[in-house]
Amino acid sequence: MSLNPLKRSFDTMMAMLKVKELSEDAIMTTDSPSQSFMSTDSGAMDINNENDLKYSGRDVHRLSSSHLGTQSTQHVNTFIVDQHGSHDSTSTTGQTLNTFQYFADLPSKVRLLIWSFAAPAARTRFLELHTYNTIDHTPRLRYIPPLPPLFSTNQEARSFSIAHEGGEIVTFTSSTFTDLLSFHGRKIGEPEDEEEEEKGFYFNFNLDIIWLSVRFTAACNTTETLRLTTLSSILPPTTLSRIRRLLISYSGIDSYALIGPLLRPYSHLTTLYLCMNDERVRENVKTLLMKGIPAKGAMGDKLRSMIEQAEAEETDDEEESEENEKERLAVRQWRRVLEVDTKLGE
Template sequence: MAALNNEFLYSTGCPLTTFHPFPKLPANLRALISNLAAPAPRTRFVELYGYSAPTYTPKIRYIPRLPPLFHTSRETRNFSITHEGGTLVHFFATEKEDKKFYVNFSQDIIFLSSRFTPSGKSTETSRLRKLSSLLKPSFLSRVCKIVVTYSSLDDYAAVGKVLLDYVGLETLYVAMCDWWSERSVKMRLRRGRPIVGYVMWKIEAEMRIAEGEETEDEEESREEIEERMEIRRKRRVLECELRLDEPENRV
């Protein structure tokens, strides 16, 4: 018997790219196949960009990309969401099913690059403020990690008050290098970067001032207050170098 080429479907001799009878398989068998096909959960950067009129709804980019199972069918998408441990999120402007996007708040890093707005001139504070207006409080309170790229235009005077809305924020990264930065930003960085640690110190100082001036929310329970304060005690601001400019990741 001649050896069969494993790259082809035996019955047709055509490359096997789809398997239409899959939905007709028993549910337990479909679940087993999905489980075998799903990669291990991992941390991703979730970039929000292209925030502009008339919809004011940013585009979404995942680095690395979401596994193919997210796009195969509704069933495999739901399986992947459960497998990865995240949830579907929507912006304030819409609750439509096709406008929801996936995030694992405890693991993924929200990425606000300089191309968050088309002009590329938004400051770190303005991007954080816009994000807080885009997400419902129930979603915003679950954001744990954010990376925002350095603009060289921010004095950080208002960043403390903006960050008060991020009650679950554990780590704020300020990336000093951004592929999408405008040429003027890159030129200013080449002429001289801030002293290492200055941006971190400035943001932390403004955070402490804003927290000290904050009034108590009467609707918060004692347990909620203690949990919020514990997160704040552990909160970190870190300067970093971000390298996401590989050709396969550029869009």
């Protein structure tokens, strides 16, 4: 088989994938979360407002799970190049073609090279947990900006993307959770290939930020304390201890009296953001905020004070090693609690 058609097909495919990535990647051009935040009190954080784009986000559906090296051609959005070397995207019948029939036959190293050209650079993403279902204990996910298209191409591309982005698959504590790392094709929870998939989602502990928004439940009426309580129940302690940044939306109905002890398992939490402009907050709370009630910075200060008070009163954990205790207390010394407005859009 001549390599010229393959080379031309490869060039065409790369051009198409890059065009597709540009439309997806126009949301956030830096891995700094400050581009999605605005401080509500002076001096709280440095802000770069140059990239003030908004994005609606996209709920996650089921990923295709083709086995490595098989059926890859069904998932590659590219053009077939005819045997005469034409770059026309239409066949002799005049119909547009959207598959590259030789992709699965390429050596694995070549396929990985193609994925590397198509993959964007790793970046900070906000992971919103929302619409938590108290019947089957299932939250839904929204990544902002969305995961790259390679996450929903096939199993090989997904595995490459996870390694390339530097994250991992995080699992939930209960076997009753539906698969949140799911993309196009089947109903949520439906087994694939007659085998139940592991229940989890993609997350990068070094870059990503978990967002507990007002719509954590469909009623949009939960307190910050209740949302943290639920999060602590659906993720194992080893996962909670690795979370570095957490964004939680202001409800207007939480006294924060019980929130301090809930944060102890979050031993590596360096920044807790309190979002003051969640568009789904109750109308009476939104009206008060527009009137300047509470004053800017007041709730962030209150939350910080309640956490510090609870931590000052806590007792030693006999099961915690001395090394882990020192590390947890060291992180706590420079942990920040910041009241912010977000620019994440709807």
